[in-house]
Amino acid sequence: MAVRKRIKNLSVLTRQLLAEGESARADFKRAPDGINADDLVAFANSENGGQILAGIDEVVIDKAQIGVVRGCDVSDGPILQILNKAVSCIPPVSIEIYIENLDEKPILRIEVQSSQTKPHCTPKGIYCRRDGARNRPLHPSELLRLFLESEASSFAEKFEVAAERISAELRKLESSLDNSISNMADQLGWAEYQLGDTESTLDNIQAFVAKLSADTANVNSRLRTLFRQDDREDPVRQRARIQYGVNLVSEIKNNKNLFKHVVAGGKLTLTSKQSEDSDMTDDDASQMLEIVAKHIRDTERDKKYQIIVKSPKTCNEDEIDRFSSKVADGGEVGEGIHNRVKRAFQIGYILYDDSIIGTAALKKPSTGYRSKVFKKAGTQLTPSTYPYELGWIFLDPPHRQKGQMTRLINELLPAAKGSALFATTRKSNAVMREMLVQLGFSEEGIAYESEQNPQDTLNLFVREELQN
Structure with missing residues (x-):
């Protein structure tokens, strides 16, 4: 799974990556625990793989974002955690770990090759790939193509044996x-x-x-x-399967009644048997029917989601009430949520069939509240340099892991115009913690007791100011 090599100084490759900044082939983490399964899966599913550097800060010099070495823990503990995350992916992701810059501030470089067994997903079933300097969920059509490519690779291996x-x-x-x-x-x-x-x-x-x-x-x-x-499979059969699927999608979309039947969850059945000299079997045709039907349903489902981002001042009372009610469903706020929503800087919500199913907001909290949070977290950071708080993030369970919350937050954050941000989340909320890391936040200070949920603790996350 990994080959650990100790290098006295920074390698030539690492120096190049630091100068280029985060990109399609590189991701920077302040600490090893910031590396998660999403990062490993994203690079493994990409065409050229990539490198993850742990122990790196991002700074802006002459309007260019570059990486600066800050150093990190390179002992067996953090390395074992990274290996466990790689093994937990489905299927496991193959990585190589390098320890560099031992004479000064040591860092970890994790090399993830483009996988021959893709697509990979996280233990939570999330499929993603690297897109520029971020990880992006895979569209169903991309996932279908990767599965078909994987079958072709499997055929090649079996063909060689036989x-x-x-x-x-x-x-x-x-x-x-x-x-x-x-x-x-x-x-x-x-x-x-x-x-x-x-x-x-x-x-x-x-x-x-x-x-x-x-x-x-x-x-x-x-x-x-x-x-x-x-x-066993052969390339001719693969081409026949793909062409069958393409033709089937076109046929369904051109038939209104059939299209409505599929979107409503109706099943498709094979109307004719494949001939003996066909490159496809009846089982092949049945499998493609299921894949195409799911692809069409997922695509139409995504069209039902609508992202709304606006100032509370432009909302009517009904919108404020519905937003507040959904925030309360998350169990993270106390009384007075209605008035607090009105004082927010920007709010965003996800509509599905005209019902709010997810929320997020940019808040501009008071100086006292910020000082209180930063003091409880035991951090030496200056609260006044973080004017905005990202919070009230909640999504109904049936709509999770579909990429909709990522869409909402990506539309909400530009309102901060690159200002520094902070957020808090329960220590037990692993999904929220991973999402904040993906958004460029890093954990600061120590865990402290939650006023709303005394049985749990909270952690402070911050994101530094972005320079244009």
């Missing part, structure tokens, strides 16, 4: 075809001397062409049978 056996069968067929072609050549050579008997010559040629056609059909049949033994 190559000797298939080659033996092909040698027999080749010998048979050679004999047929040799006989045909002899007959055609003789026919040159029989030009006067044109009808007889054509009859002989047609007979041998018919025999060659029959032999070719037999070859195809035998090869098809060989490939399908032990569920």
Whole structure:
């Protein structure tokens, strides 16, 4: 899974990555515990893989964002945690870990190759890939393509194992075809001397062409049978499956009644059997029916979501009430939520069938509240340099892991215009913690007791000011 190499100074590759800043091939983390399964899966699912550098801060110099070494813990503990996260991915992600800059501030460089067994997902079933300097959830059509590519790779491996056996069968067929072609050549050579008997010559040629056609059909049949033994696949069959799926999507979308049936969750059944000489089996066709139906339902489902971001001052009382009610469902706030929502800087919510199913907000808390939070967290950071708080993040359980909360927050944050932010979350809320890290936040200070949930503790997360 990993090869640990100790390097006295920074490697040439690491220096290049620090100068380039975060990108499609590099991600920076302040500490090893900031690395999560999403990061490993995103690079493994990407075409060129990538590098994760732990122990790095981002700074802006001459309007360019670059990485600066701050150092981190490179003992066995953090490395073992990273390895466990890689193993927990489905399927496990292969990584190599390098310890660099040992003479000064040591860092970890985690190399993630583009995987031959993609797609990978996190233990929570999240499929994503690297897109620029961020991780992006995979669209259902992208996921379908990766699955089909994976099947093709699986076929190639199985084909190599069975190559000797298939080659033996092909040698027999080749010998048979050679004999047929040799006989045909002899007959055609003789026919040159029989030009006067044109009808007889054509009859002989047609007979041998018919025999060659029959032999070719037999070859195809035998090869098809060989490939399908032990569920082997071949490239021709893969192309047939993909084309079948493309045609099926087009057929469904062009038939309004059929389209409504699929979107409503109706099942599709095979209306005709595949012919014996088809490159697809009935099972192939049935599987593609299920894949295409799910793809269409997921696509139409996503269209039902609507993201709204606005100032509370432009909201009517009904909107404030509905937003406040949904925030209260998260159990993270006490009394007076209605008035607190009105004082927020910006609020955002997710509509599904005209119902609010998710919330988030940018708050501009008072100096006293900020000082209280930072003091409880035991951090030396200056509260006044973090004017905005990201909070009231809640999403109804049936709508989670569909990428909608990420969409909402990505539309909400630009309102802060790059200002420094802070957020708090329960220590037990692993999903929220991972999301904050993905958004560029880092954990600061120590855990402290939650006033709303005394049985749990809170952690402070901060994101530094972004420079244009």
